[in-house]
Amino acid sequence: MKRRHLLASAALGLGLAFGGAANAQMDSVKACFVYVGTIGDGGWTQAHHASVTKAQEHFGDKVQFQWQESVPEGADSERVLTQMALGGCNIIFTTSFGYMDPTNAVAAKFPNVKFEHATGFKREHPNVGIYNARFxxxxxxxxxxxxxxxxxxxxxxxxxxxxxxxxxxxxxxxxxxxxxxxxxxxxxxxxxxxxxxxxxxxxxxxxxxxxxxxxxxxxxxxxxxxxxxxxxxxxxxxxxxxxxxxxxxxxxxxxxxDDWSPYYIRQIQAVMDGTWVSEDTWDGIKDGTVxxxxxxxxxxxxxxxxxxxxxxxxxxxxxxxxxxxxxxxxxxxxxxxxxxxxxxxxxxxxxxxxxxxxxxx
The missing domain is CATH 3.40.50.2300 (Response regulator)
Known part of the structure; x- marks a missing residue:
């Protein structure tokens, strides 16, 4: 099954204890996105991609964007994530619940790459963050x-x-x-x-x-x-x-x-500024995410x-x-x-x- 959040209060408390190590400032960043569907699916993936487009407009040529559509959950996604990390992605957003374990597995191998997982509950490494919305x-x-x-x-x-x-x-x-x-x-x-x-x-x-x-x-x-x-x-x-x-x-x-663009802009900017930390974020209507x-x-x-x-x-x-x-x-x-x-x-x-x-x- 894909995406979505299963976090109980105890797990939330544990997750919030993690914090990312200090990071160096970066003049340019490569931000990468893994989609479970197509960018024209009319729903979930289209909303993520529309948010990415807003982030592109915000950053201009300061940030290089890359994405891959229709990535199955499981072993295939781990392969794609590995390729992205090897390809110079500084931050990788995995936009489906079923990417949770592959995200953490690949993050363990690339501690200098930041990983952001949508709607999951596992943050097993200090270079993994979680984001969700109060649907x-x-x-x-x-x-x-x-x-x-x-x-x-x-x-x-x-x-x-x-x-x-x-x-x-x-x-x-x-x-x-x-x-x-x-x-x-x-x-x-x-x-x-x-x-x-x-x-x-x-x-x-x-x-x-x-x-x-x-x-x-x-x-x-x-x-x-x-x-x-x-x-x-x-x-x-x-x-x-x-x-x-x-x-x-x-x-x-x-x-x-779903409007993820404020979050994408904020987290990409944090990588550029060297201020990114591992967090669990759950935004809603007041934040503009819902x-x-x-x-x-x-x-x-x-x-x-x-x-x-x-x-x-x-x-x-x-x-x-x-x-x-x-x-x-x-x-x-x-x-x-x-x-x-x-x-x-x-x-x-x-x-x-x-x-x-x-x-x-």
Whole structure:
């Protein structure tokens, strides 16, 4: 499985203890990127590459950029990383969860090269950093919209793999839908893929056939939106990773847009300045890493409510996981007014109360 974050609080504490050694300033840097998909996939990889393009524009000829598309996770990625390190890359960004072990393995062999892994949890060497985004914040806004817009009270979620990032997204989506619509029911279809348009389309069709009329997808292609559009009904959905603007104004009514460019610029500059250190970074809406796309095809009152939640999350006055919230089995998780600790979210392996079905093992 690719990318995504499994970090529990204990692991986070351990990881934050690592710090990079002092580095020399550099007049020029070669920054390299490993992509799991194509730069035109319409979702995850396209968003990363758009961020790289912004970084290129920022640095001009001071930084040389290199990337490789469609690199399978596992042994192939270790070979590509080794070639990049031997080819003079000073910092290498690995943009998929499944690159985690290869990243650390190659980093051990090239201590003078900096490695940045997207959405992983292992930092076994002082030349490895981790970066991720608080996608669950965007899921809360989607959930609010789903709760307000559903006519059938049946909302759906296309899930990729049963890892904490995906589970917290499902929980955030449902919990915030339930807050505005106590009658809402959630159906989850597990696709067991990040990028397979045929499987994603089948998952969307299965949900539509169940009477679901709002679908969120934690996969990478535009196939779910295409399937919704093809159905000819009144169902709606959301862009994922990229804006997926071809489906505006509906069925795509907003989107979670990944913008990694501030992080890429900051970390590349740190290598140039000799100030790079091994860190674990988890940014969200307020940092600009999680962007919320234009709201389209929504009633004015729903749009205003969604904008209000977005702004409250950015201001730190609303947390998508604010108690009281129980776990699926009815046991208490968060008390009234309590917000979820990062460690709980990064190691999340349970559904919240009201979601039916089991999390696959």
């Amino acid at each position: 669950y914040e965007g899921r809360a806004i989607e959930g609010l919209i789903a709760g307000r817009m559903t006519k059938s009270n049946k909302i759906g979620y296309i899930a990729s793999f049963p890892i904490p990032e995906v589970i917290m997204g499902i929980n955030s989506y449902f919990h915030n839908a339930k807050k505005v619509n106590p009658d809402v029911e959630l159906s989850v279809v597990w696709a067991f893929t990040w990028l397979d348009p045929a499987k994603e389309a089948d998952a969307a069709k299965a949900l539509l056939d169940q009477g679901v009329d709002v679908i969120a997808a934690h996969t990478d292609s535009t196939a779910p939106l295409a399937e919704i559009a093809k159905s000819g009904g009144n169902a709606i959905g959301f862009g994922q990773a990229s804006d997926m603007e071809d489906y505006k104004p509906t069925p795509r009514v907003t989107s979670i847009i 962007g919320i796309g234009e709201f389209t095809g929504l009633p004015d009152e729903v749009k205003a409510e969604a904008e209000g939640m977005r702004d409250a999350i950015a201001a730190g006055t609303y947390h998508p996981f604010t108690g009281p919230i129980n776990k699926q089995d009815g046991s208490a998780w968060l008390a009234e007014g309590q917000t979820a600790p990062d460690g709980d979210l990064l190691g999340m392996g349970f559904y919240v109360e009201g979601i039916t079905g089991d999390i696959p093992k």
